[in-house]
Amino acid sequence: MSNRPSVYAGRIAHVDLTSGTVRHEPTSDYARRWIGGRPLNTALVWDAAPPGISWDDPCNALVFGAGVLCGTLAPGSARVSVDSKNAFNDGMGSANVGGFFGAELKFAGFDHLVITGRAPRPVYLWVRDGEVEIRDADFLWGETTWETEHRIRTRLSDERIRVAAIGPAGENRVRSACIICDRGCSAGGSGCGAVMGSKNLKAVAVRGKGAIGVARAEEFMDAVYAAIGKVNRWKEIRNIRGAGFYGALGGRLESPAWEWGYRPVRNGQDEYWGKDRIAAISAEKMQAYRKGTVSCFSCPISCKPWLEIPAGEFAIQGEGWWNNSANSFCTKFDNTNLESAIYAHYLTNQLGLDGDDAAQAISWAFECYEHGLITSADTDGLELTWGNHDALVAMLNKLARREGFGDFLADGAVRAAERLGKGSEQFVIAVKGQDSLDGVRINKGWGFGVVLSPVAGRHLRGSLGPFWQGNENPVNSYKDVPALLLFGQKEKAVQDMLGYCSYVYGLKLEDWTPIAAAALGCDMDADAFLDVGLKAHNLEKAFNALHTNFSRKDDYPCDRYYNEPVASGPFKGERLDHPTWDAMLDEHYRLHGWDVATGLQTRSGLTAIGMADVADRLARHGRLIET
């Protein structure tokens, strides 16, 4: 039998923080069915987390999983999935992070980590050489994610240790808390940082000196270099290398992305921000602060700008800036002060706050303030007026530490509105209980994907592929949306299975699957991978069915998007209407084989895709339609 290394590290570590024990399981137990990455993570959470418990119950499982291609020369294949119960709604929680953690985890001998229980005192995991150790983290608790990485590397005397850490936000179980890797890469959304904090787990430190192999090496390298060739011929590559994504594409003044929608202007009052405001934070303005770009593991794009503000109240430096940063710290608050926004972005990294979710709760509060539902007496003296970037920055600090008004917002806008009342519920932008970044009135397909996403309110379940770079329909068209979204959902699952990044432009799925097949030593083509992707998407949906009471009623956007048209810009007047949305739901459910009346999965639909066991479990809980 060959001792050649495999593309799998080979082990899943099950860590019980209550008992302080670790056991290993072969990755192959799950990989045959789920391949790896996010789909395999979902299966691990499906098996580990009992229905009916809260997200912060020790029995909840927090699962880290490296994409299958992590650790190889496959381009931009660094992504790690982090899956658990969602801190906003107890349903499916999932986040995805780049950087170097995933590759290092595999070199250290593990494909996945399943963390259950709750440690009696703050701990961190030290993962290396096929072993997982639980270590005391008193010297880290209370520190930022940046300081945490530094202290671990110093204590263990190795600057190549990769750290996934929570900051004060996760420690305080703030629902919008995230997990930060490499200082600027975020596993954000679903409150995974809060889940980690609820376990008294401060960080996971990894150092890997082992090898990751590929089954058919020469074929793999040929496919990789064919893909690199395509990337190098992509028309924007020269610009993006050196300027980063925002500098070359997303942030340029003439970028159509400013008009495509999904921009949450003033908490969703509008989806277009106006050229003069855009100019204040555009790529052209950012150039003065950019000192180059940095890459994640094995990435030939280098989308991340390294930004420095050398002096002044917002002096800071760090890596990363994307369209979401512009949305969360600028458009959402009418904030044209770019330095404050850059500062806010890197502050959220240090605090361990997901920028999108944190900003969403705060922008709800700003709109409540605008309408006099709260006053500065409620907000610790802060004036939450549009454009007040000092108040935004102050609120991020309060939020992370649950200080004063920050505590009021720390459980998300849905719960805050329930407490406040006074009609403040109308200003909540959420899907399935999770604060949600995106406007959905202009880009209909993007918005449909956001609302249908099993991971509540995220645009990373099929919105991106078909509806970002566009299809042949106009951006505000409803045409073909249900079918295109279905394809996008499957494709995203394959992407997250293999672990490649959405910013690796220039490639199609058919460029990735030969790389994956050669790595795995199998003969799967794109359709075969998409079949597993479809299963993965259905497993996330089934998780929600088991852990929540979500049904068709939860697949609608908030009322604002029906009642208030886009206020300005090229798509002024766009809004959603119920009959069209209903028709899209009917069609999308039919395409999936789900019950049209309830939106739940059916026995025939799940059986047809080889998930009869999932159907059985749903049936035992009364959450399956027996047709």
Next chain:
Amino acid sequence: MRLWIDPRKCTGCLRCELACSFHHSGHVSFQPERSSLRVSRSNVDKSMRIAFDDSCDGCAGERSPLCVRACVFNALGVHKGVAA
């Protein structure tokens, strides 16, 4: 054959380390620990350092140095016209 290094172009992706280890493994696997070159990155100012150790054999047996081929940012290259 001699290599030149331009750390200013380096983005820290580590593709060079992966490629080097692939060479040393006999085209079997990726293992940065086994690489002859090491890329280090400052968190203070993003500057990169690229250093080779004595285990570099100039990619003996390869058509050209794998680290150079792997780098898409022009941070590594082969000096032309220099005797081996």
